[in-house]
Amino acid sequence: MSFVGKKFPSITVDAISEMGDDLKINVFEEAVKNNSKVLLFWYPKDFTFVCPTELHAFQAALGDFKERNTVVIGASCDTNEVHFAWLNTAKDNGGIEGVTYTLIADTHRHLAGTLGILDQEVDYNEEGEEVFSGSNVSYRATYLIDETGKVFHESVNDMPLGRNVKEYIRLIDAYAHVQKHGEVCPANWEEGKSAMNATRTGVAEYLSAN
Numbered sequence: 001m002s003f004v005g006k007k008f009p010s011i012t013v014d015a016i017s018e019m020g021d022d023l024k025i026n027v028f029e030e031a032v033k034n035n036s037k038v039l040l041f042w043y044p045k046d047f048t049f050v051c052p053t054e055l056h057a058f059q060a061a062l063g064d065f066k067e068r069n070t071v072v073i074g075a076s077c078d079t080n081e082v083h084f085a086w087l088n089t090a091k092d093n094g095g096i097e098g099v100t101y102t103l104i105a106d107t108h109r110h111l112a113g114t115l116g117i118l119d120q121e122v123d124y125n126e127e128g129e130e131v132f133s134g135s136n137v138s139y140r141a142t143y144l145i146d147e148t149g150k151v152f153h154e155s156v157n158d159m160p161l162g163r164n165v166k167e168y169i170r171l172i173d174a175y176a177h178v179q180k181h182g183e184v185c186p187a188n189w190e191e192g193k194s195a196m197n198a199t200r201t202g203v204a205e206y207l208s209a210n
Helices: 027-036 048-058 064-066 078-086 111-116 165-179 201-208
Strands: 012-016 023-025 037-042 072-078 103-105 121-124 130-133 140-145 151-157
Touching: 012 078, 023 027, 027 037, 027 048, 027 072, 027 140, 037 048, 037 165, 048 064, 048 072, 048 165, 064 072, 064 165, 140 165, 151 165
Parallel strands: 037 072, 072 103
Antiparallel strands: 012 023, 012 103, 037 140, 121 130, 140 151
């Protein structure tokens, strides 16, 4: 099920701050109450391999997101205790020391299950009992949410595929351009490039000029 064009689920989950404080966070409310965009990215597991590279990449770009009034939130199905241990593990030992944004601990898998991003399959045995397979952790799902709580982008990568953080900055810029100017952004649009009016004349003029 896609959530693009719909409100992000209003579900409160456990989370942890960089200082180790236990939190309760509702991503939908973070967007609406703070009148900000939210980038929520899910990763499979703490203390793994591709995951720390992504968490550090989002941290390195945190200033770019703040400039765009966008809050970054990480999420997995690990516990707050495991998150805190990873936050206190040095970068040169595979840790995420230095990460400062909030990390969701969706240990009950309520939010991940609602989003449909868990590596999980359900079958039935001969007795009619449910049989689960899969790792039961989240794929690399990413959601961009606007100031009204509406999802304007979602993507899901398989476990081995790391994300390109710059692409989310581009998408936020494009959506902000649409919000401000009422134009639409064509293929490969970047900040500073021409957009176009959503009319037959608009697309004809754009194509003839590019």
